[in-house]
Amino acid sequence: MVKNRVYLGIILSVLFSCTTKKQENLEKEIVKIQISSDLANHLAELPLGCIQVEYPNKLGQTLGSDADLLSPRKLRPAFYGCFDWHSSVHGHWSLVRLLNNFPELDKKEEIIRKLKDNITEENIKTELAFFNDKNNKIFERTYGWAWLLKLQMELESWDHPDADKLAQNLKPLSDHLIIAYLKFLPKLQYPIRTGDHPNTAFGLSFAYDYAQFAKNDTLKNLIADRAKDFYKNDSGCPVGWEPSGYDFLSPCLEEIGLMQRVLPEPEFKDWLNDFLPEILNDNFKLEPGKVGDRADGTLVHLDGLNFSRAWNLYRLAKVYPEKMHLLRIANEHISYSLSGISDENYEGTHWLGTFALSALTDNP
Numbered sequence: 001m002v003k004n005r006v007y008l009g010i011i012l013s014v015l016f017s018c019t020t021k022k023q024e025n026l027e028k029e030i031v032k033i034q035i036s037s038d039l040a041n042h043l044a045e046l047p048l049g050c051i052q053v054e055y056p057n058k059l060g061q062t063l064g065s066d067a068d069l070l071s072p073r074k075l076r077p078a079f080y081g082c083f084d085w086h087s088s089v090h091g092h093w094s095l096v097r098l099l100n101n102f103p104e105l106d107k108k109e110e111i112i113r114k115l116k117d118n119i120t121e122e123n124i125k126t127e128l129a130f131f132n133d134k135n136n137k138i139f140e141r142t143y144g145w146a147w148l149l150k151l152q153m154e155l156e157s158w159d160h161p162d163a164d165k166l167a168q169n170l171k172p173l174s175d176h177l178i179i180a181y182l183k184f185l186p187k188l189q190y191p192i193r194t195g196d197h198p199n200t201a202f203g204l205s206f207a208y209d210y211a212q213f214a215k216n217d218t219l220k221n222l223i224a225d226r227a228k229d230f231y232k233n234d235s236g237c238p239v240g241w242e243p244s245g246y247d248f249l250s251p252c253l254e255e256i257g258l259m260q261r262v263l264p265e266p267e268f269k270d271w272l273n274d275f276l277p278e279i280l281n282d283n284f285k286l287e288p289g290k291v292g293d294r295a296d297g298t299l300v301h302l303d304g305l306n307f308s309r310a311w312n313l314y315r316l317a318k319v320y321p322e323k324m325h326l327l328r329i330a331n332e333h334i335s336y337s338l339s340g341i342s343d344e345n346y347e348g349t350h351w352l353g354t355f356a357l358s359a360l361t362d363n364p
Contacts, residue, residue, distance in 0.1 A: 029324065030324050030327040030328045030331065031327070032314055032317075032327060032330070032331070033331050033334050033335070033360060034360070035101075035357075035360045035361060037102060037104075040098055040101070040102040040105060041102075041105060041106050041107075042341075043094065043098060043341075043353045043356065043357050044094070044095060044098050044105055044106075044107060044111065045107075045343065046091075046094075046341070046343065046349050046350070046352075046353035047082065047091030047092070047094045047095055047353065047354070048095065048107060048110065048111060048114065049343065049349075050081050050082040050083070050087075050088075050091060050346075050349075050350050051081040051082055051088055051091050051092060051095075051114060051118060052081050052114060052117070052118070053081045053082070054071065054072050054073050054080055054081060055072075056083060056346075057072045057080070057083060057084070058083055058084045059072060059075070059084075060084060060085065060139070060140075061075070061130075061135075061136055061139065062135040062136055062139075063135070064133070064134070064135040068135075075126075075130055076088075076126070076127055076130060077118075077122075077123040077126050077127070078118045078119055078120070078123040078124055078126075078127050079092070079118070079127065082350045082351065083346070083350045083351075085139075085140055085144055086140055086143055086144035086147050086197075087350050087351040087354075089144060089147045089148050089151055090147040090150070090151070090351070090354040091350070091351070091354060092115065092118065092119070092151055093147060093150055093151040093154050093354065094353060094354045094357050095111045095114075095115060096115070096151065096154040096155055096158055097154050097357060097361060098111075098357070099111060099112070099158065099160065100154065100157060100158050100159075101361055103160075112160075112162060115162070115166060116162060116166070119155075119166045119169050119170055120169055121168075121169045123169075124169050124170055124172055124173050125172070127173055128172055128173050128176055131173070131176055131177075131180075132176075137180070138184075141180070141184065141203075142181070142184070142198075142200070142203030142204070142207070143197040143198065143199075143202065143203055145177045145180065145181065145203065145207065146202065146203045146204075146205070146206035146207050147206065148170075148173065148174060148177055149174055149177065149178070149206060149207050149209075149210035150206045150209070150210065151170065152167065152170055152171065152174040152210060153209065153210045153213050153214070155167035155170060156213070156214075157213075174210075178211075178216065178219055181207055181219060181222070181223075182218065182219060182222060185222055185223070185226045186222075186226075188200070188226070190230070191230035191231065193251045193255075194249075194251065195242070195243060195244050195246070195247030195248065195249050195250065195251055195305070196246060196247060196248060196249060196301070199249045199251065199254055200230065201227075201230075201231070201251070201254040201255045201257065201258040202249050202254045202257075202258075202308075204223050204226070204227055204258055205254065205257050205258045205261060207219065207223060208220060208223045208224070208227075208258070208261050208262065209261070211223060223262065224262040227258050227259060227261075227262045228262065228263075231255055231258070231259055232259075232271070234255065234274075234275050235274040235275055236274075236275070236276075237251070237252040237255065237275050237276045238252075239252045239253075239276060239278075239279070239286070243289045243302060243305050245298075245299070246298045246299070246301045246302075247289065247301060247302065247305045248301040248302070248303075248304030248305045248308060248355070249304075249305065249308050250305060250308065250309050250312070252275075252276055253308070253309050253312040253313070254308070254312065255275070256272065256275070256276065256279075256312055256316060257311075257312040257315055257316075259271055259272075259275075260315060260316065260319065260364075265319060268319070269319070279316075279326075280320060280323055282323070282325050283325075284325060284329075285329075286309070286329050286333075288306045288309075288332060288333045288336040288337065289302035289303075289305040289306055290302065291303055291337075291340065294340050294344075294345050294347070294348055295345045295347055296347065297347035297348075300340075300345070300347050300348040300352070302337075303337035303340055303341075303348060303352050303355075304337075304351070304352060304355045306333040306334065306336055306337040307333070307334065307337060307352070307355035307356050307358065307359040308355060308358075308359070309329075309330070309333050310330040310331075310333045310334045310359040311358050311359040311362055313326050313327070313329055313330035313333070314326075314327070314330050314359065314362075314364075315362075315364045317330070318364055330359075334356070334359055334360070337352070337356070338356060340352075341353055341356060
């Protein structure tokens with residue numbers, strides 16, 4: 001029996017507090033939507049219900065011979081669930097992030113047990129062997145790579161007795177992907193500007209966060225240099241062309257999010273004035289992406305777009321705290337899609353909770 005657990009009354013409460021009088025009207029300060037303990041428990045149910053569910057599964061591998069025709073669990077024993085590899089990785093991230101922020105989650109013991117079952121030294125050795133296979137060296141480049149480093153960072157940030165061991169187990173795969181970034185980025189001549197997995201700005205943003213956290217200046221500086229090579233001279237981003245029908249990332253806003261990371265604030269502000277000046281206009285409008293069918297695995301991408309737009313808008317609002325419309329637009333995007341996260345449609349539930357959680361808890 002399918003359960004439909006949407007905590008709408010709690011989730012969608014947006015807080016308002018009065019500030020100073022401007023012109024003739026009393027303006028209200030818009031506050032970022034907060035995550036409640038009820039919502040945290042609901043979001044935990046989604047990856048908890050799929051990280052050890054093998055099928056349905058989209059392998060996404062390149063076959064070198066009949067010997068490669070193995071089950072997902074044999075090929076990738078740590079991250080075989082949640083339909084595909086990257087969704088499994090960020091499902092694990094979601095569980096650790098939730099435990100980091102809500103240590104008294106209802107099912108914390110089950111979560112910890114499953115994390116320990118999956119992220120073992122032996123399982124990660126098998127995962128690493130897959131990435132070392134000559135036919136799969138570019139597997140999940142760079143979308144899944146970015147989420148793996150985000151998981152590594154979350155494990156290393158987690159204050160729990162099991163955290164160090166889990167982080168240590170995962171580290172060989174993280175180190176391998178760092179080397180893969182260092183090899184790949186100097187060869188990439190042009191950025192990929194799509195609204196889905198290959199988007200270069202997204203793939204560099206989370207990796208930059210990890211490099212900064214880990215004090216890996218080699219990776220951090222390379223990402224910053226390549227971001228400037230790719231995007232420094234961009235102007236007039238056509239945000240009005242967004243979204244495309246299957247987008248879950250905004251090409252314009254992901255680029256803003258990356259450049260906000262790598263440029264000093266005064267330089268970033270100058271860059272933004274060329275790249276997308278209208279976003280700072282108090283009358284700027286950006287409607288949430290509308291989902292035609294949440295049971296369609298690609299159409300439901302637009303819920304993910306709404307969450308990823310929100311996490312970039314929240315980040316941007318930190319630089320421009322006087323621009324309250326940025327928070328309002330972010331909240332509108334989250335409110336539209338948060339109500340659609342239930343356990344009814346696996347097409348979205350195997351991954352959307354992660355995007356919502358990132359939007360609600362990432363604090364630059």
